[in-house]
Amino acid sequence: MRRSVALRLSAVLGVAGAAGAIALGLPQHEASAAANAATGFASQNGGTTGGAGGTTVKATTGTQIHNALCTRAASNTPIIIQVEGTINHGNTTKVSGDSCNTAADKIELKEISNVTIVGVGAGATFDQLGIHIRDSSNIIIQNVTVKNVKKSGSPTSNGGDAIGMESTVRNVWVDHATLEASGGESEGFDGLFDMKDDTEYVTLSYSILRNSGRGGLIGSSETDTGNSNITFHHNKYQNIDSRTPLLRGGIAHIYNNHYVSLNESGINSRAGAKARVDSNYFEDSKDVLGTFYTDAAGYWQVSGNIFDNVTWSAKGTDNNPAGPNVVSNTSVSIPYSFTADNASCVPSIVAATAGANTGLKVSTGTCSVTSSPSASPTSSPTSSPTSSPTSSPTASPTATSGTNLSIGAGADGSSKASGTSYGNVKDGDVSTYWSPSGTTGDISIKWSSATTVGRINIVEASGSTGAIGAWQVLNGATGAVLKSGTGAGSISFTAASTTKVTFRITGATATPKVAEFQTFAS
Template identity: 40%
Template sequence: MKTTHPLLYLLLALTLSACGGSGSDEGGRNPSSSSASSSSEDNNSGSSESSMQSSSTLSSSSSSSARSDDGLPDAGRLSCEQANQVQGFASLGESTTGGAGGDEVTVSTGVELASALDNKGNQPLIIYVDGTITPENSPDDKFSIKDMNDVSIIGVGSNALFDGIGIKIWRANNIIVRNLTMRYVSIGDKDHISLEGPASHVWIDHNTFYNDLDTDKDFYDELVSGKKNVDNVTISYNVLRDSWKTSLWGSSDSDSAHRRVTFHGNHWLNANSRLPLFRFGEGHIFNNHYEGVINTGINSRMGATIKIDGNLFEDSKNPIGSWFSDEIGYWDLGENQFVNVEWVAATDGDVTAGPDPESTVSYEPPYDYTLVPLETVADHVAVNAGAGVIADCL
């Protein structure tokens, strides 16, 4: 549940102002194919039966109730204490601590990273990455955190780059991945980070993920994805950009495991779709900045229930809906802001949330969480999301 703190929010706003794979989009239907209007700032008045433009709107639901931030530092930058505190589903139960309190090792090549994972004993393990990990300096086509618990992979400064190779987390518990830059993964599972159940208590935080839109849409797969029974996961303060297929949860309409995933503080930028695509289970999406969504944004499918709260959608198409499944998914909308967005009328049983978004279900996540006010989301995400930001906190 949440509470608010209007005076603190006003002060923060003034401070910011002063500081300046599987699961493809089945059926080949394209929600944007019937649109005749532009999404550009200089042409936002056109509308038709199939395309509805919104220059600046808010949506809210009476079920909204988040608690305030208890004192962000100047300019909205998280303190180290705040940055190192997991929120969301990964905070439930015994929380997510990764390799804290255990052995530590620093690696600079893929061979060294694979060896550190292979030789993990019963103690928790923190692996610090200080260098560029490539297919050429790695023994396999991906790094498997498999059949093990209590592991952290943490980048050193701004030096940790996974260039063309990804990480798979499966049959694992209590895993943390932070402060990495990952790009152009076209081998292995072709995901930057993929989770396959059973897996639980996973925190993916303050990373930068990107591919290249100047490729075929199937050349790469997801940036971050999960399938089967993946539970208590938090995806926070990441940059996810330049991707055709961005974040898939549930590999197909028959992957009915009950997933629970939180997405908060992320910058979703210049991506085509799946932001995320979420089947079955429960999701919570708050205080994200969506910018330049090309086709479809949050896609709730196959009975999924998602709380969508305190997000900014900007210069984007179809921010929220349910597309490409036999069974739709649902959403509970808190207060979100839509700036220069385009809604395309759904067909063939799909549902587009706009142009006047309303909740289709009532849902509150089972934890307390912190919201920053809508007017500060863009600045808050800009100064906090991505690799390198928390280097001094690790």
């Protein structure tokens, strides 16, 4: 049914004019399917349903989005706006009306409620144009990419925030989004996901935040502590300097997120904030949790987290890292039910689900992935060319059949080149990889109990195909050689019961880059 809806949308778009948003005569149950059920704190305080039950319109410009808001009967009339294409300064103008309050330099969701904005078809990209939510409630933003929003330089938008909320905002759910910058404050960028001045009941889920100096904040200053009840789950933070997030006061629930390359600090709990931090995977990062750059203490409750190659700075007057011995210093009660994946499988689960244009796939809570039964036309098989390569749901085009035993397992090796990680070979993401510090070295998959392995698949990263020369497959528990050969790909051998399998590269024509080390029983 969903594909037929998408085809009908394309047909309507092909014959409609471009001046205004296009109303779609979809049955109400199909229109409501533009979003799944809200999770986390966004499910509280009456829930977050967005525009469910309202008219569905199609927009390919920012002006059409504003027009759709302004032509409603009232500012709280439910509406679902399905967006496809690139939204930028050139096609986003102010539109006036009794049911809206818009602006030309951003997507302005101000003094309104009951709105869903969802990417469909080939994808929705907000290019250098931020989304601003102010004095509004019951908003869903789903399956969109927002990139390179600037606060200085040209063009500027939304104070430099990809998505920003302020001034009495309630019940917002941002889901399956990709938020990215191309640098820090000195390059003109600010936060990717900011909340301030009385914002509550917000969930950010299954999203990618990357390549920014600042991930996001809750509270604009040490006195702006009235923001609370925020959930972050199944998100990937990658190459972020700080603020993943920065909390000033209030309560946040942070679970099942994958943090990679947090360069200066990560979750920064300050000014009495309380963060519950459950079953996250922190990798190749510094000071991932604590109170930083202030003497105004914050607090945390921790459980089930994995710290993989995390370094910690020394404690000081304005610096209180939670590690290296990370323990709880408060308790945080969560009012909703949730099932967290084991942290060991978080990298692979997040790689398969997070970001725009991944088909709205979600975790089952048992280290496996399923497509939501209410997935909308956002799961169209035609993906946007701007979709994140880190959100590929398949480990590799050369992946072989059977259950990949590396998912949820551990990884180590003899050495690793700067910027690479052992865990990258088991995260289901072919854009990340491990390299040895030279041209030879070991990479291993390991389990806590004996596991039968009779086949592996070595997937090289893009641009490095053919670099791997001679190799050996070893029973890492005994050192026995199970197979020798040359070149990457699928490798079968006599099955062995072991707690560790090692792929030893003994020769290479260039620096090897192993994107995935898949293991199978046979």
